[in-house]
Amino acid sequence: MKNVDIVIIGGGPAGLAAAIGAYEAGARDILILERENALGGILKQCIHNGFGLHTFKEELTGPEYAQRFIDKVREYNIPYQLDSMVLDINAEKVITCVSREHGVQQFKAGAIILCMGCRERPRGALGTPGERCSGIFTAGTAQKLVNLEGYLPGKKVVILGSGDIGLIMARRMTFIGAEVLCCVEVMPFSGGLKRNIVQCLDDYNIPLYLSHTVIDIHGKDRLTGVTIAEVDSHMNPIAGTEQYIECDTLLLSVGLLPENELSEMAGVKISPNTSGAVVDETLQTSVPGIFAAGNVLHVHDLVDFVSEESELAGKSAANYVKQAQQGTVSHRQVVMGNGVNAIVPQQISFTPDHDVHMMFRPRAVYKGAVITASVGEQTLYTKKARILAPGEMVNFTLKKDDLTAANPDLPLTVEIKEAA
Amino acid sequence: MNKMLTCIGCPMGCQIEVELDDNGNFVSSKGWSCNIGKRYAQEEVTAPVRTVTALVEVEGRQEPLSVKTANPIPKGKIFDCLAELKKVKVHAPVAIGDVVVENLCDTGISLVATKNIL
The missing domain is CATH 2.60.40 (Immunoglobulin-like)
Structure with a gap:
């Protein structure tokens, strides 16, 4: 088992900024563990612009924003290990990780920063009835297929939920030649940013049906259509408002959930309110020496705030390792x-x-x-x-x-x- | 002639009604609640522009290259530009900021790479 001062779980925007924050606060023995084959996390597939306005005073695309942090991590020579999946963290801060290159590894950390991000709510979390055909994707999965793997996931698209990723994908699917029929939102207001409603839907005449939802999914092998209906104030479908829409693709943009399986293994107390760790102002969790930042802590609107928060977690972890903050604080x-x-x-x-x-x-x-x-x-x-x-x-x-x-x-x- | 817009200045999303003359020129607007909306409405009906982000093929690779227009282009030219991009094929390596197409569709604006491909 190898000792490392600060281990950062995840090499996305949070992990990168946490590493930089820790380094700038004086820590030198740092390791980033990333399960994918490149640093950058979800930003790699967010090729639209609008990132960094707050931090850099210019509008960058996701990969450009990520690269600025990756360059800094490289400049500081902060070690990172790719293709490495963390399987377990315990309260003694022992991390078990597996990779093709190194097999099973264990690290004993002085401090851990949880930067695992969040994941999309899938179809199973919605309880939408209907057939189990192909052609149903979360918006983020479709985004990865299009932007990183060069595929066209479908040609006639309905989007369920008006979260930002769904709106961004409405425009992207239009750009790559698909027909986006409508965006259906169960709430009477959209969960996405106004800017995205205008620039991703209105610009391309894609209708947004508020207080509507998908009530049935049709298709034996591939999706052939969905039935949508209006809902009442209790979100129950209203009889007589059903409408069949022929489509081959349904994208889901129905919320994000912090990915805290590892946090729970370490005994970190989770807030039912944010679905992320309970933290103090240093971003320390209920387990001394374990910190959390970014979308694993609470789902953010802007990556700029993820970076800011994570830098603070990095500094706090560096201080903890220097023993400045050890001991119980009330x-x-x-x-x-x-x-x-x-x-x-x-x-x-x-x-x-x-x-x-x-x-x-x-x-x-x-x-x-x-x-x-x-x-x-x-x-x-x-x-x-x-x-x-x-x-x-x-x-x-x-x-x-x-x-x-x-x-x-x-x-x-x-x-x-x-x-x- | 009147045109309805949703302001993107803040989450308020004011519904702005813009009055245009017969030649489509801006006459007046109402419905905004601050100067951001007032300015947005005039710009949006006279010369709407958008930064376009897209993908182009990379020779011999499955993974496409992400690109953007270096500056916003006229909204009416978006689909012409996208059609033009379908014909583009780049060769690795490519670095962020490399010009992929100069003067895209006579907009005077170039298309640049937004990621590094080794």
């Missing part, structure tokens, strides 16, 4: 008040050594509401927002001095105060 709990969902971090030490970046998702659409963070009567943050929606994550920063000065007996409450 925490103030973060409480989600009205309208607040999926907040990260869920706890903050009483004397944080840096300002704390908070992120959450609004539970619904709010107009002219006020976001506040307070400890008892003391307000630490307040801001009016013209519009809040579940599709757009809310970010704000709390000052470390304000947090240190706040009453230690009370939790931090974050809430949305709705307009009267």
